[in-house]
Amino acid sequence: MFTGIIEEVGAVTEAGEGTLRIRAPLILEDAKLGDSIAINGVDLTVAEMDGEQFFANLMPETYRRSNLGELKPGDLVNLERSVRPSDRLSGHIVRGVVEGVGQLHSMTPEGDAIIVRITAPEELLRNMVVKGPVCIDGISLTIVAKDETSFSVSLVQYTQEHTNLVQRKPGDNINLETDIIARYVQQYLEATGIGAKS
Secondary structure, three states: OEOOOOOEEEEEEEEEOOEEEEEOOOHHHHOOOOOEEEEOOEEEEOOEEEOOEEEEEOOHHHHHHOOHHHOOOOOEEEEEEOOOOOOOOOOOOEOOOOOEEEEEEEEEEEOOEEEEEEEOOHHHHOOOOOOOEEEEOOEEEEEEEEOOOEEEEEEOHHHHHHOOHHHOOOOOEEEEEEOHHHHHHHHHHHHHOOOOOO
16 A cells, blocks of 8 residues: 655666666665565566666456556656555555556646646546545646546645656656545446446
């Protein structure tokens, strides 16, 4: 489990079919083999460690559901270690199980903030509510607006400076994980026929 509070922006040093190697000196300070690390919001297992780099294997399902297959050496990725029972939950409950991707539509300055608009599939949008949480590329954010095809979040300066999001460009695929509580409620309602899809 994760919180969506990014600890480090790491750099991809190797990306190939089923493999990913990342330079991440901060994350690796207390890491060990078998630990879970969220990479752009995707929960992966540390399979090898070498100095300031770690290696993780990727499954075909990970490529189908996320943007990790698009990574290449030099790309920056958001990193977070898994939560310990004694940690504060500063973001929201994030499982690191990306449901799908949306596309970055626009970034609009608003004072010191930046409004980021992302188009998303309907099946993900139905589990999003204004002022509710969403995880985009591993970042816990609050939805500030939503319509039939997209949602928006506002990036404070700290998020702009400590994640890779402001370096992304319109059209880029963005990993999305909606609120787990909303997903459980939606599934329950559909199972009971109360919230049947139209």
